[in-house]
Amino acid sequence: MLGPESAHSPNAEDLNALYWVMMVIGLLLIVAINAALIGLVVRYRRSRGAAAPRRLRSRRPIQVVAASALAGLALVLFVLGVIFTENAREVEASGPDGLQASSLLTAQRDIKPPGGEDTEPLTIQASGQQWIWRYEYPDGTFSYYELVVPVDTAVLVELNSTDVVHRWWVPGLGGKFDVVPDQQSGTWFKADEEGVYYGASYQFSGAAYAAMRTRVRVVTPTEYEAWLEQQATDIQDAQELVRRQLDERVDSPDNPPDDGESVDIDSSAPGGGGGPSQ
Amino acid sequence: MSAGPTIHPKRPEVVTDGVASSRPRWLEIATSGDHKDVGRMLIAGSLAFLALALIEFLLIRLQLAVPENTMIEPVTFNRLLSVMGVSLVVLFALPLVLGLYTYLVPLQIGARALAFPRLANLSTWLYIVGGAILYTSFVYTPPEAGINPLPPLSDTAFISNNGVDVWITAVGLSVLGFVLLAINLLVTLRRLRAPGLATRRLPPFAFSAGVSSWILLIAGPAMLAALVMLEMDRRFEGVFFDPGGGGAPTYWQHLSWIFMTGCYLLMVIPAAAAISEILPTFARKPLISRRAVNLSLAATGAIGLLAWMQNMLTASIPIGWLYFAMAAALLLIVPVGVLFVNWLATLASGAIELRAPMLFALAAISTLSIGLVAELFHAVIPVNWLLADTADATAATGYVVVGGPVLGGIAALHYWFPKLTGRFMGESLARFSLVAILIGAHLTLLPMFLAGLDGQQADVYKYFEDDLYADGVVGTFQSLDTYNLISSIGALVLVTGIVMSLVNAARSAGHGRRAGHDPWRGDTLEWLALSPPPPHNFDVVPDVRSDEPMRDIRDAVKRRHPPVPASRAKSGEPVA
Ligand SMILES: [Cu+2]
Numbered sequence: 001m002l003g004p005e006s007a008h009s010p011n012a013e014d015l016n017a018l019y020w021v022m023m024v025i026g027l028l029l030i031v032a033i034n035a036a037l038i039g040l041v042v043r044y045r046r047s048r049g050a051a052a053p054r055r056l057r058s059r060r061p062i063q064v065v066a067a068s069a070l071a072g073l074a075l076v077l078f079v080l081g082v083i084f085t086e087n088a089r090e091v092e093a094s095g096p097d098g099l100q101a102s103s104l105l106t107a108q109r110d111i112k113p114p115g116g117e118d119t120e121p122l123t124i125q126a127s128g129q130q131w132i133w134r135y136e137y138p139d140g141t142f143s144y145y146e147l148v149v150p151v152d153t154a155v156l157v158e159l160n161s162t163d164v165v166h167r168w169w170v171p172g173l174g175g176k177f178d179v180v181p182d183q184q185s186g187t188w189f190k191a192d193e194e195g196v197y198y199g200a201s202y203q204f205s206g207a208a209y210a211a212m213r214t215r216v217r218v219v220t221p222t223e224y225e226a227w228l229e230q231q232a233t234d235i236q237d238a239q240e241l242v243r244r245q246l247d248e249r250v251d252s253p254d255n256p257p258d259d260g261e262s263v264d265i266d267s268s269a270p271g272g273g274g275g276p277s278q
Numbered sequence: 279m280s281a282g283p284t285i286h287p288k289r290p291e292v293v294t295d296g297v298a299s300s301r302p303r304w305l306e307i308a309t310s311g312d313h314k315d316v317g318r319m320l321i322a323g324s325l326a327f328l329a330l331a332l333i334e335f336l337l338i339r340l341q342l343a344v345p346e347n348t349m350i351e352p353v354t355f356n357r358l359l360s361v362m363g364v365s366l367v368v369l370f371a372l373p374l375v376l377g378l379y380t381y382l383v384p385l386q387i388g389a390r391a392l393a394f395p396r397l398a399n400l401s402t403w404l405y406i407v408g409g410a411i412l413y414t415s416f417v418y419t420p421p422e423a424g425i426n427p428l429p430p431l432s433d434t435a436f437i438s439n440n441g442v443d444v445w446i447t448a449v450g451l452s453v454l455g456f457v458l459l460a461i462n463l464l465v466t467l468r469r470l471r472a473p474g475l476a477t478r479r480l481p482p483f484a485f486s487a488g489v490s491s492w493i494l495l496i497a498g499p500a501m502l503a504a505l506v507m508l509e510m511d512r513r514f515e516g517v518f519f520d521p522g523g524g525g526a527p528t529y530w531q532h533l534s535w536i537f538m539t540g541c542y543l544l545m546v547i548p549a550a551a552a553i554s555e556i557l558p559t560f561a562r563k564p565l566i567s568r569r570a571v572n573l574s575l576a577a578t579g580a581i582g583l584l585a586w587m588q589n590m591l592t593a594s595i596p597i598g599w600l601y602f603a604m605a606a607a608l609l610l611i612v613p614v615g616v617l618f619v620n621w622l623a624t625l626a627s628g629a630i631e632l633r634a635p636m637l638f639a640l641a642a643i644s645t646l647s648i649g650l651v652a653e654l655f656h657a658v659i660p661v662n663w664l665l666a667d668t669a670d671a672t673a674a675t676g677y678v679v680v681g682g683p684v685l686g687g688i689a690a691l692h693y694w695f696p697k698l699t700g701r702f703m704g705e706s707l708a709r710f711s712l713v714a715i716l717i718g719a720h721l722t723l724l725p726m727f728l729a730g731l732d733g734q735q736a737d738v739y740k741y742f743e744d745d746l747y748a749d750g751v752v753g754t755f756q757s758l759d760t761y762n763l764i765s766s767i768g769a770l771v772l773v774t775g776i777v778m779s780l781v782n783a784a785r786s787a788g789h790g791r792r793a794g795h796d797p798w799r800g801d802t803l804e805w806l807a808l809s810p811p812p813p814h815n816f817d818v819v820p821d822v823r824s825d826e827p828m829r830d831i832r833d834a835v836k837r838r839h840p841p842v843p844a845s846r847a848k849s850g851e852p853v854a
Binding site: 002003004005014015018022026029030033034037041044045046047052053054056057063066067070071073077078080082084085088089163164165167169174175176177178180181182183184185198199201203204206207208209210211213 | 352353356422423424425426428430431436437521522527528561562563564566567570590592593594597600601604605608609611612615616618619620622623625626627628629630631632640643644647648651652654655657658659660661663664665666667668728731732733735736737738739740741742
């Protein structure tokens, strides 16, 4: 309850570990300050018949010692911060249970891809749009709202936006990153457990921002391959259907063709068009 | 007669004192360049906008009391949110601080006026007109682009109505006024100090006015430039922030965050400075080191502004710059920590009187300690990646708002109210108010930390019911219902508490117990003036010989006039 979502990806573990370090330091600081405050007020209350106040002035060494101790704390936190950030950015190789087929490896500015050979991560193009997430897989298949990935596999999520600024985060699977139009950014994760992980957009992005949610379904590599195939077929069928309907509409004398109007094929794809509330 | 010293004006320099004006009184005040009238207008304006912001806050918490609430339309909610954001920071926190500075800084430094009296009047009206423009927009289209209207969302392609233009105008006019006032304060502080009042002898509050003014002078123009660019993008086909046309949305984020970081510092630094004056007065001993306190206030301002990118740690900025932001944000531990150490050390060996200003100041220290530590979490990059823009961030900021401008502001108001009006604010209502604010704040904000850890987004108009995530889900979004309900109940208590203090101030202005000129036996120069001070402030501008000029004056008076009978000499007790 006092901690973040339990980590299911190596980078999430780094984030959580440092969170707990901060939690311990933070609680100590808060308790120390407030205990001292209450203690001193109770001890030196005038109505308690305290002696006349002593007009103490501190000499410089005391202030310097206090400042140095605080600077030490800041330095320790900074070093920890850098170490854990670097760790979290290090993309790990896929594990033995993960998808072994290689896919496109794209070097990211903020991500350091692993050096190994047959451990190339799975690259997903995630695109934020008001107010839904679209995921595109290496073979060109796509899905809306739900991202399906194999377990124990390093997944690079390349983020981009088609409209306004969004921010992608699925708790338990790493950190959150801005999604800005015309800008490439990215994150990665390697889920250690099959299941469903919920996430959302964490940047105010207009009217339906609260409904801009997402979900990551982690499955076995075999299930993933099967799902991908099914999804590709479904998309093809849907596009076929739209094209047929369109042809019928053009052929029919009642419906003159509306020139220049493009048909949004994406929106008829399975899994598209809405969050869990719909 | 007061218990404090009274300087008898032998040769009054302002002979129009007390002569009735031919113009109505409200017109006198509205057009006045007297820093006390300007200060009072700013303070009154800020409290009025606070009341409006509280209404919006309550509506927002009411909407979030239950999951998937449909009471308020999403767009209406976003409008309330956008207006509340501006109201709390730009229309409440900043002018409250600046109003107190405008009123008190000339008094504290032994000046008879501001350097540019008319400019101060203009500043106030720029702010009031800005606020009025924001609120009249409720009759057509209020802004709806969020607390920080990031382009491209705030561009006409996505929000084509006038709401964002209203936001730009309101913030622009107000900030312009504040920047002008900052210049005014800086020149006043530099040129109009009483003889002998060296910089090292400035009391923390007056010193912090200099720090805050420099912050405004740096952060304000950055925002003004950004606002002009955004408006050019919106209405005149500019391409500053438009990603398609060669602009960069991130550019707006940098400029607006420089300003908002400045606002954040202006919520903390003046409150810290007021605390640093209230503690010694009510512990009956000097600050353990004024030098360390003033240096820390200045360092907090300087380092704090450098940490603006701490709010953008999730953006795709080269990692080196993120480390720079983290370093600056963490370095703030030093000056802020030194402040806390000095406060606690000042309490030790004192004779502490728990009057209302002291109680609020102590509560402000406690609340700020939580808010600033919570903010420290966000300074560390990996933890920021967890917590940024979740309800946790809202709660951290909330604690700073309550600890700084709210509790610190009310403490300052209680402390200087006798100077402003010649009367005390009610002591018992103050205690009720304080208890309600503390209970309310913790009830509202603590559950928000937990909701944030469970993944609740910041600034949402709704969240989803728990059972939506019931089957086969790995954690997340589990107890939002409970957290939000508690938070909404807490909001009601919190607002009740704040309103009690507002009522207290309004009632005491005319009916409070008379306080005399020097009710707290403060050691700074404002207590030399009458309460309320005459237009020219001081009949005699004293020579300052130490950190505590009023103490010297009291001693001098005591030496010249042999000790009075015991009945009058009861220290600390006001004599009407
Ligand atoms: Cu979004």
